[in-house]
Amino acid sequence: MSLAFLLRAALRESRGSRGKLMFFAACLAVGVAAVVAVSGLTLGVERGIRAQARQLLAADIVVSAYRDLPASLESVITKVPGSRSTRVREMVTVASVRGEGDAPGKSQLVELKAVEEGYPFHGELKLDPSRPLMTLLDPQSAVAGPDVLTRLGVSVGGRIFIGSAEYTITGIVKAEPDRIAGAFSLGPRIFVSQEGLDRAGIVQFGSRVLRKLLIKLPGMPSAQEAERAVQVVRSLTGDSTAYKIESSSDAQPALRQGLSRVDRFLSLVALLSLIVGGAGVAQTVRAWLATRLDSLAILKCLGMRPREVLALYLVQIVLLGLFASLIGALAGSGILLLVPHVLRDVLPDGWISPFAAAAWGKGLALGTVVSLFFSLPPLLEALRVPPARVLRRDVEPLPGGRAVTLLAGLAVLSSLYFVSLVQARSVSHAFFFTLGILAAAGILAAMSALLVRTIGKAPRGKLPLWLRHGLTGVARPGSGTMASLVALGLGILVVVAMALVERHLTVELRSSLPKDAPTAFLIDIQPDQWSGVKRLLEEEGAGRVDSVPMIMARLSAIDGKPVEEIAREKASGGDSENRLWALTREQRLTYADALPPDNKVVEGKLWSLPGRPELSVEEKFAKKTLGIRAGAVLEFDIQGVPVTFTVSSLRSVDWRTFGINFFWVAEPGTLDAAPQSRLAAARIEEEKEPIVQDRLARQFPNVTMIRTREVLSRIAGILEKLGVAVQFLGFFSVAAGLILLGGAVSAGSVRKAREMAVLKVLGMTRPGVSGVLASEYALTGLVAGVIGTAGGTLLAWAVVTQGFEMAWKPSYAVLTLAPLVTIVLTSIAGLAASLRAIRVRPLEALRTE
Amino acid sequence: MKGQPLQAPSFSLELRNVSRSLPSGRAQLSILSDISLGIRSGQFAAILGPSGSGKSTLLGLMAGLDRPSSGQILIDGEPIEALEEDALALLRRKKIGFVFQSFQLLPNLTAKENVLFPLELLGLEGAEDRADGLLAAVGLGQRGHHYPVQLSGGEQQRVALARAFAPEPSILLADEPTGNLDSATGEAVLNLLTRLWKESRATLVLVTHDQELAVRAERRIHLRDGRIHLDEGNA
Incomplete structure (x- = not known):
């Protein structure tokens, strides 16, 4: 059988099914849209955070040491093509002003920073006047922080002494990107040029000068590219431990902890939303193939080998999967296009690129893999249709069921692990996630079976007719209830777990900044000064x-x-x-x-x-x-x-x-x-801070006060942004999960048409038939809702308490709302999907098979 | 005739002591018991019997669509009962054509595509021309682009005949081919079937409960309760 014939035959065979398969496409597209949107957003946020981390370093890589850096290090720009470097020297020294007459002028401990062209590579240096730093600096000038000016009583145009040289203040530093990169600052900032520092004559043998080489990598390097560059830099330093090498992937530990939590959560969200899509695909393919059994038998009868029939349907599924994934990826990009508008206040400009190739690639690959592998169980099962079906409807399926089921199960399992691995990028996370999903599906199936059996055995003699038939519909053997219960339950599990985890995480992110955190740190207080400093602080109401x-x-x-x-x-x-x-x-x-x-x-x-x-x-x-x-x-x-x-x-x-x-x-x-x-x-109250600073400068000039409000507000800002991003992702995936829930119900409801036709033939009215259907879907929703909510809560509890090590706070609102909403949604989705079946004349429904 | 030794090579289709039973609760329900018969190449044999006598089951066994519980089935002297599904499919593809009571056209394919299908499956040259020729031969030269639902029952069965004869099978199996048609249409279809059979010289096995249809066959095998009750014209 040639490939051309296979493709031709697949296209022909899919003709009558395209309507039904559009639903498959919709199911998968929603899942892929979620994956692409989440992946695009994750990539964007990751990149944005990395960009922020780069700001904290003002470069991609920083090499530093309190000694001369090896000359060989300069060759990094040739070893890493497209990179640039700039030198920075930092030291703590004293700046002073000329006193009145013979009296000594005021002096201040300052952090002196000597820079050259290129600094800073990343982040914004806010200056007054707003001009590039190097245009303000020559060997005779300096740019200083406002604290220096306040304490020394000079203004722009004034003159200060550093070491033996005099400098003219040409500007004020309002914000420095890498100012919070170190632990604490020892004094306010003064910028001079490299020549300016040499002129001061303070860099002598034994001087404690921190020498830095800032390296900028070309473009927006990935973590791997950055790591490779770090390796080059490390080898250039002769692997000596005397040089500290920082890259933008190392941010502050507190921030990193927050980021890794968020990163883990985002991976989890994307993974879970994908599985719901897979469940929807399996459901739709099962429903579709149920209508293709006669064709399958005819194909076999005409001499198509089982493997050729398999190929024929796999080609259809892969083509459709690819098509659906494309639509999904487009939709995902559409969402990503909207994200910056919706989250204008919280997501910085340019963080999100809607058509990120990596997100698309992931969406298309995962969508196709999921559609292919999740279709295998129903497909392999359908392939057991005996060719003798062309003669008689009631022939038993071909043997080999157990082996085929096992094979299909293994296929789904391996695909589940594969997509988990792609998403989680961690063997252990992928393993536990797969295990968790399996356990969840297993428990859901067992509970569904128990419930269906209980419903089947329960006496229903005195119940109203519609409810009796609804119960029968759920409990009837081979009604397909089990599959849809598991799919629905899994969807609800995902939604509930995600809502709960997201809620905990957001609350945690918000409350991780204590209201009573200190606003100022005072360093370098001499032991005999402490009582005075303390009294000063208390007098100012600290x-x-x-x-x-x-x-x-x-x-x-x-x-x-x-x-x-x-x-x-x-x-x-x-x-x-x-x-x-x-x-x-x-x-x-x-x-x-x-x-x-x-x-x-x-x-x-x-x-x-x-x-x-x-x-x-x-x-x-x-x-x-x-x-x-x-x-x-x-x-x-x-x-x-x-x-x-x-x-x-x-x-x-x-x-x-x-x-x-x-x-x-x-x-x-x-x-x-x-x-x-x-x-x-x-x-200290915000408006009191300058007063405290002045008084400290006058009474204890060696004590430096670091105002942590700026540091805190920067960290809080980042955490807040992340919190909103997580919330948005949570809402998006919840919505995606809900659409897929509706999809699963609709896919299963197709086969209802004939049953209802029989009821109508027997004299049941349309409202009666609607009641039967509504009660059946509501019952399905109730079972799936209760089981899914219980499972989701359990999963969320495990993730929150074990994964994130946070305290668990039960949410009764979610516990009650989730099953109720499920009942309403399944009823609406089920009835909506059955509208045609309710309306159609019984004879028509009975004629069409 | 039961158990009579037969010369294998001269038969296109041969059954040796074939039985078929199905599980029915805990017991086994016997559908066919100990059937032995041989159908010569090019022969037109009808299998007759009332409803439930096992006619269709017998046909399914002959086509390799079903497996016997015991006994041997040979096509052109080769036993088929132990063949894998794949090998059976290839056998059907190359040697066996089918016509069914309910037509069994592929609903998503046009009339012409239905006829083309077995030819394409075999990868034959000139498939298009042969399909067009066959459709013209069954009087549907202008209806090739229609889908099965757009055709009447008689037309669908004629497409099925064209499809069955398209790959020039050595054996043609027909299961109540006129069962779903009114008598005039049925007559026309049967005329067409016998004409195509004569032209092709294939072995034709026709399953029917209609004595009048069977009259046209060279040989009539009567089944009753899963056994051969009478074998007329077995010269």
């Missing part, structure tokens, strides 16, 4: 004033093994740069008698080893980054003095409180004598 001592130290050995050696070993073992950096960077320690309320000891016991200096370490940092447990012996270098600690406890920290928290907390008494400063946090 609340939740908190302060802890802070000691800077370097970790030198773990259990006697030098950290440099551990870092080298870990680097060759493929550990991430971040984790290595965490070992070799400067550590911040505090000491306290008791832990703050958001800390909980999870291993060992706090201050329980008499006679030995003890340390309590944050659990995840200890286990994942350092690979230590309670009992480990750590050696620190505190400003040249070695100090040995025993880790006596690990503790969990709820970082979401935004309170002052440290990875390292030492036993009181062990570090009291170490050189230290204090770190303070307080909640």
Whole structure:
């Protein structure tokens, strides 16, 4: 049999079925539209977030070290075609103004940043006047943050001293893209040119200068492209752990945690909506093939081999699947076109590209795969039609049912796993998702069977006629109730689970920013200044004033093994740069008698080893980054003095409180004598912040205040945007699920026409017939609604409490509304799909087969 | 005649001790028991019997549409009862043509496409011309583009005849071909069938309960309760 004949025959064979198959197309198209829209949105949001992450770095990759960067690093621009680089030097120094007469002028600790052409590669540097930074900078000029001007009492055009050189202020920095990329800033910002910094004469041997190379990759690099570039950069640094390499995929840990939650949820949403489409496809194909049994028998009778018949129908299904997927992809793009208008306030411009090739590719591939594999069970079953059917209707199907069923089941299973893998991009997620769907379908089928049997056995003698027939319709053997119950139940399960998970996630995202979080951090407070600073804060009405001592130290050995050696070993073992950096960077320690309320000891016991200096370490940092447990012996270098600690406890920290928290907390008494400063946090009213700042500058010029409202509002803004995106996706998939529910009912209702014709022949009126149908669909809706809601709630509970580690809050509204809405929807969808069957004259219905 | 030894090669179609029973509850319901017969190549045999005598089951077995519970079925001397579905399909494609009481045209295909189908399946050259010729021969030269629903019963059966004879099968099996037609149309269809049979020299097996139709056959095999009751004209 030639391919040309197969295609020709498939097109001919599909002629009379196209009307029926349009429904298959609609079912699949809705699913694919969901996949494409979700995928497009996910891609867009991912890309947008990555773009934001790039803003936080002002580049795609940043290499930094408190030493000269290797000269070889400059060759990165030739090794990664299309990339660009720019140098940045940062140091903390003092800026001052000329005093009146002989009196010393005001001075201020500042973070000096020397830049050159290219900075920043990503993100916006807001300046006043609004001009490119490099047009404002020459070796004699500087651009400063407003805090510098306030504190030094100068304005644009005024002059300041840095080191031995004098500079003219030519502009004000209002916002810097990479300002919150570091932990805390030590002072307000001043920008100078590279030549300007050299002129100051402050970069000398031993100066603590952070040297950075900012690298911009061409276009919008994918995570893989960025990773490849990072590998190139790493090899250029000679794989030394002395250089910190950051890429745009590493954002702030809190943000990353939020993002990975959202990412997981989005994958889940897309996956689930796809399965509902598959259920709809299977249902429609089953209904379609039920009308093709005679043709199948004739084809076999005319000498078509079973495999040729299979090919004939597979070709039809694949062509249709592809066509439907195309329509779906178009619809998905249509939705994506609307997204920026609908979400104008929350989605930044240019995040969404409606015709993203990746989204289309995914939609078309998944749509076709799902249509093909989900059609296999009904198709293989239909293929068992015996050719002898041409002689007699009641011949039994061909043998081999069990093997065929098994084969079809395996096909669906493998396709389910495949699409899960494509969507989740994780073997374990795909595995558990597939398992979950199977378990859900199995439980739904078992419960449906139980319910159908119960209905079949229940006495219904005294019930009204319409209800009696409705019950019979559900319970009758071979009524197809089971299949539609499972499909419907699965759809409702998806909708309910999604609504619940989405609700929890949104609430979580919203409430993860505590109302009483500190608005300002004060750093570099000398211990003898603290009482004065505290009094000042209290006088200005600051609340939740908190302060802890802070000691800077370097970790030198773990259990006697030098950290440099551990870092080298870990680097060759493929550990991430971040984790290595965490070992070799400067550590911040505090000491306290008791832990703050958001800390909980999870291993060992706090201050329980008499006679030995003890340390309590944050659990995840200890286990994942350092690979230590309670009992480990750590050696620190505190400003040249070695100090040995025993880790006596690990503790969990709820970082979401935004309170002052440290990875390292030492036993009181062990570090009291170490050189230290204090770190303070307080909640200050927004309008009081400048006053506090002025007073601090006057009384305690070395204390720097960091206003966290800006940081918080940026993080809150991102989380809020994500929350709305998740909500939108949730609503979209709920809608898609509902349409597919209606579709499944309609597909199953086709076969009703003949049954109703018989009822009409027996004298039942149209309203009577409608009542029978409505009661049957309502009952189906009730069963599917109850089972689906129960399953969906269970799934959501598991996802929320186990997957996202959040507290579960039951929603009684969803529990009651979902079954009710299902009943209404199934009744409406069922009746709407049966309108023709209700209207048609009985004789017509009985004649047509 | 039962159990009479037969010379295999001379038969186009041969059944040896064929029985067919179906499960009916826990018991087995016997449809055909111990049927042995041989039909010579080119012979026109009619299988007669009242409703439920097993005529259609016998025809289904001869066509490889159904499998016997026991016994052997040979087509051109080759046993077919143990063949796989695939091999049976190829056998039907190459050797067997069908005409049914309910026509069994593919509803989504036009009249001409129905006739073309077995030819295309065989990948024969000049299929279009042969289909046109056959449609003209059955008097439907102008109706090739019509779909089955647009044709009368007699016309549908004539298309079915054209389709059955199109691939030049060596055996043609007809199951009550006039059963759904009025007597005048039935007569015309039967005339056409016998004419085409004579032209093709295929072995023709006709199943009917109508004695008058059977008169035209060279041989008449009477079935009763699943057994051969009488075999007339078996020369």
